[in-house]
Amino acid sequence: MSNLYSALFCTFIFISSFTAYAQGSDVPVKTIPTLDVQRYLGTWYEVAKYPNWFQKKCVSNTKAVYSVRPDGNLKVLNSCKTAEGNVSEAEGVARQIGGKDSPKLEVRFAPAWLSFIPMVWGDYWIIDLDGQYQIAVVSDPRREYLWILSRSPQIDRKSYEDLLQRLQAQHYDVRKLELTTQTEAK
Template identity: 25%
Template sequence: MAITTGCASKAPLPTPSQVDLDRFMGAWFVVGYTPILVDGKAHNAVEHYFLAPDGKIRTTYQYRDGGFDAKLKTHTPVGTVYNAETNAEWRMQFIWPFKAQYIIYYLSDDYNRTIIAHPNRKYAWIMQRTPTISDGDYEDMLKKLEAVGFERSLIQRLPHDWSSDQERLRVIESIGSRKPLADAGL
């Protein structure tokens, strides 16, 4: 989900002092994001993480492309923890040999809401463990992004309506962090 671009003039993004990788694994519903070329019309987007025995993070980014009943798209980058002291800085590899910076900028104490960001302040993803977010909570997340230099206008609310996607939602909720979402047969 992240893009590789330089950011020499930007101060480093703050991160949580420690991310418990086991608690971070599993499904995160993307409720706000800066669309990129491949996901500009995403609906019902989910980012799922699975910590493999080799320490790699098998990631599945899955969404309906263009509408709630549209074709399901799946991307499977592999993440690597870049800063083992905090576990909040990763590198994501979509295409070899390129790795994109992936920063866990914000993480709620209960591990129910997070913001993933790129240091260039052009790309961010607001995610939570449930597909719906209140207007007030969404506004709070936008303020957190603005506080570190993100332009509010770049962030779009991502539509969710799971009424016609119940089986997929059931599978996402049932696998937890036991296996990669890409292996669930969706």
């Protein structure tokens, strides 16, 4: 099943690479100025996302755990609970694009032997991050994907509303956001 998931993800990245600025805005996506990767490591709970095909089976408890791999890249372990009550996991690799404090990363969930193909790498740009590294927003240069992440399973309403205003200022359609059910304790 994970090979099918990888193949589908690769196909999707290939197709989406030809649809730049698909969200109707030719205003470039703005990332945060710098990223301290060491502070970004650890567990992030998904608060909300743009619906996407590769998370369709996820119904709750979606989270990502980031750690450093021996080669200096990041291990990404995504997990969620399915409607059947099972935990679905996908392990990937992330690498920074640019300098050591770049907020632009690429992520790959395809098998390592496909890593030489550019289309298997998806953009993972951090476009919003609070100073305490507790709430983050991840997207891509085409505004096709959007994830709101938090160090805790829920965030307070005011922080979420302020974040939505910043996303609207970046030309994101916040009406497309789908809240994620989190039933796990931190």
